[in-house]
Amino acid sequence: MTKVDFNSLDIRRKAVDQVGVEERCARFKSRSIKKDAKIQGLKMALNMIDLTTLEGKDTEGKVRQLCHKASHLHYSYDGLxxxxxxxxxxxxxxxxxxLVSNKGIKVASVATAFPSGQSFLKYKIAETEEAVQEGADEIDMVISRGKFHQGEYSYVFDEIASVKEACGKxxxxVxxxxxxxxxxDAVYYASQIAIEAGADFIKTSTGKIKPAATMPVSLVMLEAIRDHYFRTGKMVGMKPAGGISNAKLALHYLIMVKETLGEAWLNNQWFRFGASSLANDLLKQLVKQESGMYQSANYFALD
Amino acid sequence: MAKAKKDNDWNLAPAPESTGHVKIDKKYDLFIGGKFVPPTAKKYFETVNPATEKILSQVAEAGQKDVDKAVKAARKAYDTVWSKMPPVERSKYIFRIARLIQERAREFAIIESIDGGKPIRESRDVDVPLAAAHFFYHAGWADKLNYAFPNAEVSSLGVVGQIIPWNFPLLMAAWKIAPALACGNTVVLKPAETTPLTALKLAELFMDAGLPDGVVNIITGAGSTGQALVEHSDIDKIAFTGSTQVGKMIKRSLAGKSTRLTLELGGKAANIIFEDSAIDQAVEGVVNGIYFNQGHVCCAGSRLFVEESISSEFIRKLKHRMDHLILGDPLDKNTDIGAINSEGQLNTIQSYLEAGEKDGFEMYQSNVAVPKKGFWCRPTLFTHVSQSSVISKEEIFGPVLAMQTFRTIDEVIDKANNTPYGLSAGVWTDKGSKIFNLTTKLKAGVVWANTFNKFDPTSPFGGYKESGFGREGGLHGLSAYLKITG
Incomplete structure (x- = not known):
């Protein structure tokens, strides 16, 4: 792969108006999603989840449970x-x-000294390569925020491009x-850098820092994806992660995707939720749509 | 945009606001002297739901005798009750009205949408809350007028005649009635003939609030009723919101009389987008500026000026956004674009669409289906129009945007001001100095920066040139209902 020089790219910092972004997000939230549209949306959201465990205390047992839940979301609800x-x-x-490859479920691995990213590029590349060798279908890397704040945008760009190369297939x-x-403004610029450097998805957060995903931040990233699509005709995926724990909010994210990018993005090839507790609330709402009643949290598995 | 796979279709299910608790009478009389009385000539006219063309109610048409009765009732209330009442007591009534509007917010919002065609999202989130806010704001002033105008003597005017349009029926009633009452005047109000219902509901609310008889009188009817009100000899002030054409007629008929007058008339606002603006938010602002309330807004941003360097990007994004506007049942909570207010207005809009096409401008309409019954117009954009065309000169009062490009700041200021109107304008740029430069040079009563169509009772609203004179809201709005001496 030939190296692209960051300075040769036609990207510039673009103004983003926070007040306007927040007003637009309020409009998404005023959409009323009922009946069939709700059921379809809830199932769509379930199918977009990257079911996640990223803890120091993760064990094989924990991962096994998580993997089982990934394909058996609820013990009695059919057709999920x-x-x-x-x-x-x-x-x-x-x-x-x-555990999951025969279920059509992908394995995503964080890499590049997640979550801080404060390490050496060669280790980040090595970690990425090893994760891919072990069977990862997807790599979730972190950008070097320190370098970004230092104004070393070409470093950030080159690093992403190198990790992309290490990802292979x-x-x-990002x-x-x-x-x-x-x-x-910085979110938009970072999105552009990541996209130009070869990101297949751009992702808001590690989940370790607050605030994690918010609608305004996600909207700006979706707009960066749209701008790229308008310029090049190439689609890039989006993954908000962290902080989306209830079904209503997830549905409003889907409305935001639909109205900002279009329905072509409404599938898990192009849109993901990084979440652990969202699945249970989606399930709770689905069961409620069927039975007319909310079930106690005890009926939904804590994995 | 990329084509979605078939199984990606995700359409919102209907989400209509329930109307079970809303009561619209078969017939409404005139509200004079604190009660509903039939019109002398026993004439009634129909008011229609523009989304279904169904008749909603029969409404009394006030003739000259009825107008006279209403003015007499207002004069009596002024002389015997309202002008004598301690201001703090007036204030209590106005606060009560504000609270009752809040309590019945849903009912008012639904009726506003049924009678006028506007989306429930707007009547619920904009019209009704703002109407209540105007009463709250002015209630606070009622006993503090001396502090509003320090070192001056202030006193009420007497009986004011108020004529309001059909685009924001309840909100315009609030804009007019609240300051008039706070300043100690009594009122005869004439709502527009296509949208009288929320004003009549407001009359019921005044009865519930125990407002003394005759302090506010509401007479329904068309142009001749308005004319009778304007020409009545015992009116101290006329406040009119509506078309420039009618405004000119009113001014002519009041020439030589001591009747005070404020006019809030038409507009053809410039919405100016610079290359350095936050483009995606500017697109949103342009959409809100022109498609809010189907473009039935006197301060609508109906002329779009885009810096030529970003025009193709801007147009693409604007069309993309237009395609996601949901048009249909005004009572559906997801509707962005409701029905055109009346058949007559739809015909007017259509004649402008034809004029634009005849001039050879490229017309884009969003790709939405339009219901079979009712009056509808798709959000429309004319690109690369010229300053000399009809569609960029005349007020269309519909969801029709005329776009031009510009190269320099001086050019866009000249073009923006090159209109008989001067009600509002919008400026979109990331650069503060540019904003201040433009706000001082644009001849418009309101200039919004990086936003559009924002209203607040504390902020004066009104026009330059043929957009009228006088201000509503804020201290300026109060002074229009007071004699200020010393």
Whole structure:
């Protein structure tokens, strides 16, 4: 792969108006999603989840349980989709792969010194390569926010391009960690850098920093994806992660995707939720649509 | 955009606001002297739901005798009750009205949407809350008028005649009635003939609030009723919101009389987009500026000026956004674009669409289906129109946007001001200095920066040139209902 020089790219910092972005998000939230549209939306959201466990105390047992849940979301509700992927640390990729690959569920692995990204490029590349060798279908990398704040945008760009190369056939999700970027102008610029450097998905957050995904941040990223699509005709995926734990909010995210990018993005090839507790609320709402009553949380498995 | 696979289709199910608790009478009389009385000539006219063309109610048509009765009732209430009442007591009534509007917000919003065709999202989130806010704001002023105008003597005017349009029926009634009452005047109000219902509901609310008889009188009818009100000899002030054409007639008929007058008339606002603006948010602002309330807004941003360097990107994004506007049942919570207010207005809009096409401008309409019954117009954009065309000169009062491009700041200021109107304007740029430069040079009563169609009772609203004179809202709005001396 020939190296692209960051400075040769036709990208420029673009103004983003926070007040306007927030007003637009309020409009998405005023959409009323009822009946069939709701059921379809809830199932769609389930099928877009990257079911995630990223803890220091993760064990084989925990990963096994997670992987089982990925394809058996509820013990009695028929006709449910599976989640899109399970997302784990690199050391659990092999195990996860062996448990879910025959279910059509992808294995995503974080890499590149997740979550801080404060390490050397050669280790980040090595970690990525190893995760892919172990069977990861997708790599969730973090950008070097420190370098971004230092104004070393070409470093950030080159690093993403190198990790992309190390991914081979695995799809690359680039985590911007928007909670550390400080403002929406920076979110847009970081999105552009990631997309130009070869991101297959751009992703809001690691889940370790607050705020994680918010609608305004996600809208700006979706707009960056749209701008890229308008310029080049190429689609890029989006993954908000962290902080989306209830079904209503998830449905409003889907409305935002539909009205910003279009229905072509409404599937797990192009849109994901990075979440662990969202699945249960989606399930709770689905069961409620069927039975007319909310079930107690005890009926939904805590994995 | 990329084509969606078939199984990606995700259409929202209907989400209509329930109307079970809303009561619209078969017939409405005139509200004079604190009660509903039939019109002398026993004439009634129909008011229609523009989304279904179904008749909603029969409404009394006030003739000259009825107008006279209403003015007499208002004069009596002024002389015997309202002008004598301690201001703090007036204030209590106005606060009560504000609270009752809040309590019945849903009912008012639904009737506003049924009678006028506007989406429930707007009547619920904009019209009704703002109407209540105007009463709250002015209630607070009622006993503090001396502080509003320090070192001056203030006193009420007497009986004011108020004529309001059909685009924001309840909100315009609030804009007019609230300051008039706060300043100690009594009122004869004439709502528009296509949208009288919320004003009549407001009359019922005044009865519930125990407002003394005759303080507000509401007489329904068309142009001749309005004319009788304007020409009545015992009116101290006329406040009119409506078309420039009618405004000119009113001014002519009041020439030589001591009757005070404020006019809030038409507009053809420039919405100016610079290359350095936040483009996606500017697109949203342009959409809100022209498609809000189907473009039936006197301050609508109906002329779009885009810096030529970004025009193709801007047009693509604008069309993309237009395609996601949901048109249909005004009572559906997801509707963005409701029905055109009346058949007459639809015909007017259509004649402008034809004029634009005849001039050879490229017309884009969003790809939405239009219901079979009712009056509808798709959101429309004319690109690359010229300053000399009819569609960029005349007020269309519909969801029709005329776009031009510009190269320099001076050019766009000249073009923006090159109109007989001067009600509002919008400026979109990331650069503060540019905003201040333009706000001082644009001849418009309101200039919004990086936003559009924002209203607040504390902020004066009104026009330059043929958009009228006088201000509504804020201190300026109060002064229009007071004698200020010293």
């Amino acid at each position: 989709p599976t989640v899109a992927a399970v997302c784990v640390y690199p050391s659990f990729v092999k195990l996860a792969k062996s 695995a799809r690359l999700k 985590i911007l960690e928007t909670g550390e970027l400080g403002n929406l």
